[in-house]
Amino acid sequence: MPSVRVVSLVPSLTEAVAVSAPGALVGATDWCTHPADLDVARIGGTKNPDVPAIVALAPDLVIANEEENRAPDIAALRAAGVAVLVTEVRELERAFYELERVLAACGGERRPGWLVDAEAAWRDVEPLAGVTRESGRPRAVVPIWRRPWMVLGRDTFAGDLLARLGVDNAYAHHAERYPRVSLDELRAAELDLVVLPDEPYRFTPDDGPEAFPRTPAALVGGRHLTWYGPSLAEAPAVLGEALRAARR
Structure with missing residues (x-):
């Protein structure tokens, strides 16, 4: 089991970490619907997370996104001494880069099979x-x-x-x-x-x-x-x- 305790504020990253670094997640938002059987503490929405509840979970890392999450919430977490990894994704290649970065930080396999498959699927796509x-x-x-x-x-x-x-x-x-x-x-x-x-x-x-x-x-x-x-x-x-x- 990974030794890193992670809270995710991004539904897509929640799914990525849950399937690639089992046991790392200790908290996620109410909007994190995948995997369907995810059993972690719920800490509010992407735009209104419960910062004290997150801090109480004693995470080693919170993963966030510059678009989905609010700068004041990220600043509040950092002020409380919590490490926050903020992703920026506006195109596919950047998404692949950020996924590798997040998974490595969460103690999971950096390039799991689904990520390799995704890169191949999009590399071969035609109009x-x-x-x-x-x-x-x-x-x-x-x-x-x-x-x-x-x-x-x-x-x-x-x-x-x-x-x-x-x-x-x-x-x-x-x-x-x-x-x-x-x-x-x-x-x-x-x-x-x-x-x-x-x-x-x-x-x-x-x-x-x-x-x-x-x-x-x-x-x-x-x-x-x-x-x-x-x-x-x-x-x-x-x-x-x-x-x-x-x-x-």
């Missing part, structure tokens, strides 16, 4: 047949919230994955990473596809596609589109099938 148009790559929008509508903008991990699958984000060059956009603007855009993940907003067949009656909608799992962990190994195939199904 998907049945998705790319004759005139070029399909242009998509990726809502992540409604009321108000928010979409993926520039410099995002999910946008990088879609680009590798042959899908261009219509807002990839927007000044903001997660811009608020009116539904009228989205409907007026020349789109070939709407990609609707089930997190952070839970889009479903009955909640989301009806807003874009003239545009094919691909419903995808957020774990495959936005998580960097064991799900990366199957993500190209799973996301690809969802994209193909929407274009049929």
